[in-house]
Amino acid sequence: MLQLKHVIINCIEYCSAKLIFETILECLGCEQDLPLESLHSKKCDNFNDFLRCLKNLTEEFEGHNEPIYLVFDKAERLRNMENNLLPGLIRLAELTKLNVCVILVTEINFERFLSGTSFVAPTAVRFSEYNQKELVRIMSLDCPPGIDEKVYTSYCQLVISVFYLACRDLHELQHLVCTSNNCL
DSSP: OOOOEEEEEETTTSOSHHHHHHHHHHHHHHHTTOOHHHHHTOOOSSHHHHHHHHHHHHHTSSSTTOOEEEEEETGGGGGGSOTTHHHHHHTHHHHHTSOEEEEEEOSSOGGGGOSSOOOOOOOOOOOOOOOHHHHHHHHHTTOOTTSOHHHHHHHHHHHHHHHTTTOOOHHHHHHHHHHTGGGO
């Protein structure tokens, strides 16, 4: 397993820029085993404070120029936060002169992020939709305890065969299987 410095931020759970900034700094500080009082002194009220604290924190790292990966899950939520947050995060490496990679995980096209702003579009990596066999394989991994795996897999296959034309969203299909799971 690769041991890379990284922070995964769920943008639903961390719903404000200040929470995101402080969480990133705290997680990076914990990876370096910095003293707890040092971590709690890293308060950020705005993006400029975050840039300053991030630079200061990385200077304390042993491998000063190691890459840092910031992964923002449900990144579409960033559109509803401060106006400078999303453009600033996309240009974070440029603004800090650090080896930082920002990864935005979203289920919407990046074009919907552009709301009159003029910032450089990031590299987009698109993943194809799951086919029926892949959906069954993934959903079978969530077999509840006490239910035979073959029966559960067959049930998932049945649900997918019925709803695949109308819905191909893994989360919705999993929800459908879980709510009707009492039938098994």
